Amino acid sequence: MSRGGVKMKIFKLQEDPSYRFYNLDAYNVQKYLSSYPYLQDNKNYAICPYCGNPVAILYVANKEHTDASIYARHVTNDVAGFPRINKQKLDHCLLSYNLVPFVPATSPIESISLKSVNIPNLRKAFNSVTGISFSNYTTGEILKNHHNALAFRNVDSYNFYFSLLIDAKRFNLSNRYVWANQIKKAINTKSRYFKLIGDKVVPKQKGIGDLRLEIKEYDFKDGYLPSITFEIYEQINETSSSPLISFKRYCFMYDGLVGEPASTNEYF
Numbered sequence: 369m370s371r372g373g374v375k376m377k378i379f380k381l382q383e384d385p386s387y388r389f390y391n392l393d394a395y396n397v398q399k400y401l402s403s404y405p406y407l408q409d410n411k412n413y414a415i416c417p418y419c420g421n422p423v424a425i426l427y428v429a430n431k432e433h434t435d436a437s438i439y440a441r442h443v444t445n446d447v448a449g450f451p452r453i454n455k456q457k458l459d460h461c462l463l464s465y466n467l468v469p470f471v472p473a474t475s476p477i478e479s480i481s482l483k484s485v486n487i488p489n490l491r492k493a494f495n496s497v498t499g500i501s502f503s504n505y506t507t508g509e510i511l512k513n514h515h516n517a518l519a520f521r522n523v524d525s526y527n528f529y530f531s532l533l534i535d536a537k538r539f540n541l542s543n544r545y546v547w548a549n550q551i552k553k554a555i556n557t558k559s560r561y562f563k564l565i566g567d568k569v570v571p572k573q574k575g576i577g578d579l580r581l582e583i584k585e586y587d588f589k590d591g592y593l594p595s596i597t598f599e600i601y602e603q604i605n606e607t608s609s610s611p612l613i614s615f616k617r618y619c620f621m622y623d624g625l626v627g628e629p630a631s632t633n634e635y636f
């Protein structure tokens with residue numbers, strides 16, 4: 369894991385919720401980072417959107433200060449006005465080394481045992497990424513059927529919820545509960561064969577077709593957070609509808625996925 373080589377292209381502020389971040393460009397530096405503690409001694413600082421540690425805003429040497437030449441990098445010493453560096457999280461930061469897709473690896477960076485996984489917190493992570501309510505049972509089934517994804521490249525105890533989703537690829541939504549408003553709206557207005565009763569997805573006519581949540585693509589790019597683009601569509605016999613909705617979600621560092629229940633990180 370070589371630190372230093374990767375130029376981060378995103379940042380956030382201390383007061384931002386866990387899911388918010390901004391592109392690192394001249395406009396946003398001016399807009400968000402022009403007062404203390406984000407500006408001090410003529411230097412700009414911000415927060416890493418993944419690990420929450422302070423970062424310094426830098427410019428490629430001998431280049432004009434254009435958007436392309438701006439980047440951020442973790443600082444190695446504490447900065448006044450910012451939380452102290454959390455070394456444990458810094459060591460697990462996906463933005464501190466070259467990002468490679470979560471694919472099968474020959475040597476995993478961390479050995480995560482199935483028994484150590486905190487199912488209720490994993491379920492919360494699945495829920496917050498997808499907008500769908502997973503039960504503890506379904507969460508356990510996904511974990512069991514895709515446990516190989518715990519050992520994918522760059523996967524650790526803070527991010528394996530994301531590799532499990534990537535490996536699982538698709539989820540049947542019939543009789544599941546939806547809690548994200550944008551998904552409820554898409555089903556209510558666009559679905560031909562499904563409707564919501566309360567928050568539960570049910571077929572309009574018994575036994576006709578499936579409603580699916582599927583991973584359309586995922587993106588791993590140096591300096592950015594990994595992302596998944598999801599689509600929800602109907603499948604009737606062998607025919608799939610065009611997507612009712614498509615949405616992109618980012619991989620954030622998630623606390624408490626192993627061991628005792630801890631904090632959550634829900635959004636939408």
Ligand SMILES: [Zn+2]
Pocket residue numbers: 416417418419420421442458461462463464
């Ligand atoms: Zn970081």
